Amino acid sequence: MDKHILIADDDESVVWVLSKLFEEKGFTTTTTDNGKDASLILKNDSPDLAFLDINMPKLDGLSVLKSVKTDTPVIIMTAEGTMTNTIEAMKNGAFDYLNKPFELDEVEIIAERALIANKLSGEVTKLKEQIKQGMAKEAEFIGKSKVMTKVYKTIGKVAPSDATVLVCGESGTGKELISRIIHLNSSRSTGALITVNSAAVPKDLMESELFGSEKGAFTGASERRKGKFELADGGTLFLDEIGDMDISLQSKLLRVIQEGEFYRVGGTESVKVSVRIIAATNKDLAVEVREGRFREDLYFRLNVVELHIPPLRERRSDIVPLINHFLSKFALENRTDVKRMSKGALKVLSDYRWPGNVRELENTLKRTTLLSSGALIAPDDIQLTYSNKNTDNIEDIITKKLEPFIERSSTSSRQELYDTIMPYMERPLIKLVLKKTAYNQVKASEMLGINRNTLRKKIKELKINLKDYKE
Numbered sequence: 001m002d003k004h005i006l007i008a009d010d011d012e013s014v015v016w017v018l019s020k021l022f023e024e025k026g027f028t029t030t031t032t033d034n035g036k037d038a039s040l041i042l043k044n045d046s047p048d049l050a051f052l053d054i055n056m057p058k059l060d061g062l063s064v065l066k067s068v069k070t071d072t073p074v075i076i077m078t079a080e081g082t083m084t085n086t087i088e089a090m091k092n093g094a095f096d097y098l099n100k101p102f103e104l105d106e107v108e109i110i111a112e113r114a115l116i117a118n119k120l121s122g123e124v125t126k127l128k129e130q131i132k133q134g135m136a137k138e139a140e141f142i143g144k145s146k147v148m149t150k151v152y153k154t155i156g157k158v159a160p161s162d163a164t165v166l167v168c169g170e171s172g173t174g175k176e177l178i179s180r181i182i183h184l185n186s187s188r189s190t191g192a193l194i195t196v197n198s199a200a201v202p203k204d205l206m207e208s209e210l211f212g213s214e215k216g217a218f219t220g221a222s223e224r225r226k227g228k229f230e231l232a233d234g235g236t237l238f239l240d241e242i243g244d245m246d247i248s249l250q251s252k253l254l255r256v257i258q259e260g261e262f263y264r265v266g267g268t269e270s271v272k273v274s275v276r277i278i279a280a281t282n283k284d285l286a287v288e289v290r291e292g293r294f295r296e297d298l299y300f301r302l303n304v305v306e307l308h309i310p311p312l313r314e315r316r317s318d319i320v321p322l323i324n325h326f327l328s329k330f331a332l333e334n335r336t337d338v339k340r341m342s343k344g345a346l347k348v349l350s351d352y353r354w355p356g357n358v359r360e361l362e363n364t365l366k367r368t369t370l371l372s373s374g375a376l377i378a379p380d381d382i383q384l385t386y387s388n389k390n391t392d393n394i395e396d397i398i399t400k401k402l403e404p405f406i407e408r409s410s411t412s413s414r415q416e417l418y419d420t421i422m423p424y425m426e427r428p429l430i431k432l433v434l435k436k437t438a439y440n441q442v443k444a445s446e447m448l449g450i451n452r453n454t455l456r457k458k459i460k461e462l463k464i465n466l467k468d469y470k471e
Contacts, residue, residue, distance in 0.1 A: 003115065004045065007031045008038035008061070009053035009077065014100070018051060021104055022111070035059025042068045049114050051098075054078040054085060065092045073114040077102075141177055142325045143318035147310045151178075158305045159185035164257070166242075166302045167280040169309030172359030175280035176240060178309060183236040188276055191235025196228045199241035206249055207265055211256075214266040221266070229262060233273040242302065243283035243294065250295045257301050277302065291451050312354040312361065319350050322358060326365045339369050344379040352384055360385060398425070427462045430455070439466060 003026075007018045010033040019029045030047065032038050036058040042050060050072050052061035059067075061076055062085070073095035078085060086097050095114045098107070141148070158165060159182045167175045176195065183193045201209050208218075212227030228237060239245075245253070256262045257277060261270045279302045288294035312319065323341060331338040341349070354360055364384060372381035402421070430448070437443040445455040459466070 003049070004028045004030065004047040005111075006038065006041050006045075006047040006050040006052075006072075008033075008035065008041075008051065008056060008064075010034065010056050011053065014053070014077070017104070018107070021107065033057065035061060035064045039064045039068050042070050042072055046070065047072055048118060049111060050074045052076055054080070054089075062088055062092065065089065065094060071118070073118050075110060075114065141174060141181060142322050143315060144321065145315035145317045147315050148318065151307060151309065154305070154307055155182055155185065158182070158307075160187060162187075162276050164277045164279070164302055164304045165307060166285075166305070167278065167307045167309060168285075169280075169282065170311050170357055171282050172357030173309040173311055174358050175282075175309055176238065178307065179236070179238040179278040179280065182278055183238075183276075186236065186276065188235050192232055193236045193238060194228050194232035195238045195240060197240045199244040203246045203249075206246065207252065210249075210253070211262045212264040212267075212271075214264050216266065218265070224264070227264065229256060229273050229275055230271060232275045234275075236276045236278060239277065239279040241281060242279040243281040243285055243288055247293060247295065250298045254295065254298045254301060257298075291449075291454065312357045316350065319354075319361070320346065322361055323349060323365065326362050327369065330366055330369045334369075337375065339372065339375055339377055341377050342379070345377045345382055348379045348382050348384075356385065423462055426458060427464065430458055430462065431464060434464075434466070 005022050005027050007015050007022075007029055008031070009015050009018075012033075015031045015033070019031060022029050030041055030045070032041065033056065035052075035056045038050070038052060038056070038061075039059060041047065042064070052064055052074055054061040054076060055078065061078075065074055065076065074093070075096050075098055076085075076089040076094045077098045077100060079100040089097050095117065096110050098110065141152075155178070165179075165182060167178050169175050179195075180193060183189060196209060198206070208225070208227065210227050210229055212230055213221050213225050215221055215223050239253075252262070256273075256275075260274065261272045263270055285294055285299050285303070289296045289299050312322075323346070327338050327341070349361070349364075356363075364382065368377055368382050371383075372378075406417070430444075433444050433447050434441075437447060441455055442452060445452040448455065450458075458464075
């Protein structure tokens with residue numbers, strides 16, 4: 001296909017010379033003597049290259065350049081070359097700048113460079129789009145349940161902004177996948193998505209992991225090293241398991257979020273970055289704040305928008321679609337036919353509570369497809385982490401005990417159920433843990449995951465007489 005070149009100049013001799021030059025080389029040319037027509041041609045025809053004179057009737061070349069958003073490389077021409085015009089042209093996206101009179105060899109060289117650059121730019125754009133589409137396919141969240149639809153709606157509202165998002169949910173629910181979806185639907189999608197797991201990095205290495213380090217900052221630091229914040233500049237930083245971050249580091253993280261700058265370990269110059277933060281946790285950060293393990297100011301900074309990802313047991317209608325998705329995925333990976341589930345096998349999987357959520361379901365199906373011999377998966381082929389016969393967990397047991405009590409309670413009477421029931425829940429738990437730890441309150445508070453002072457307060461409030469329970 002012939003390359004199309006626009007030549008816009010009110011000097012007929014310039015138009016004639018350039019048209020002849022490019023047409024002899026097999027190019028198609030369109031010419032005009034005014035900026036208004038040039039603007040319309042750029043918008044409607046998308047030529048491969050454009051030559052625009054600065055001084056033209058109706059609309060000057062610089063105004064055309066400013067007003068038309070185009071991927072076409074533009075070469076500005078003028079007989080009055082000034083610093084101001086040159087800077088203005090390049091600032092507004094001109095590929096190059098030609099002073100009249102010019103040599104035709106110079107024009108040919110600039111035109112060739114512009115066309116090559118445009119081709120490469122198009123290939124890069126196409127490649128980026130293919131990569132983005134591939135990432136989007138990988139970042140597909142399976143589930144059409146009402147609770148997940150609500151999550152998708154929230155993502156649609158917050159993704160285009162730079163708002164900090166706190167993704168909450170149990171382990172295995174897909175919090176990292178949600179962060180990827182938010183990133184891909186944001187204005188930063190062409191930037192990097194960098195992940196750091198606060199629970200996986202040792203406490204003494206986390207600062208350099210986040211902020212980088214200067215040469216000689218510590219033993220083994222033989223060169224300057226960029227941290228996750230620098231790597232994520234212009235993109236998104238996903239802080240997984242943020243609830244496990246050491247409290248001594250939380251103040252430094254807060255400063256970066258507030259001011260957009262930090263110091264590398266061992267550095268004296270501040271580094272400025274533009275990073276969107278998405279954090280995730282399987283902990284209740286409000287409780288962590290009350291117990292003194294998480295900074296309240298950082299919690300409020302992170303919790304601009306909270307996304308709660310429901311556990312799989314709360315969206316059971318998504319189990320079958322997830323099963324079909326994973327079976328197709330494993331068949332593609334293993335280059336085999338897609339295995340099918342018998343009704344009995346589907347019932348086994350649908351009735352299970354999935355304490356490990358989607359991650360456990362995926363691993364279970366992967367194991368099942370590898371070990372089952374036939375094309376149809378039977379109930380006996382499925383090896384669950386916990387037997388379905390013993391799936392009653394603490395929540396199930398408490399629910400069964402509470403249901404009759406709730407049924408007997410009148411909705412019209414003032415029951416104060418919460419205040420009535422909670423002491424009965426807490427008292428036996430604390431008594432059992434105290435017994436387990438031989439009534440050592442320090443060990444008991446650690447086991448319960450609460451502050452020692454909180455434990456003492458609970459013992460007093462619940463009227464637990466330690467002397468009565470010691471053997």
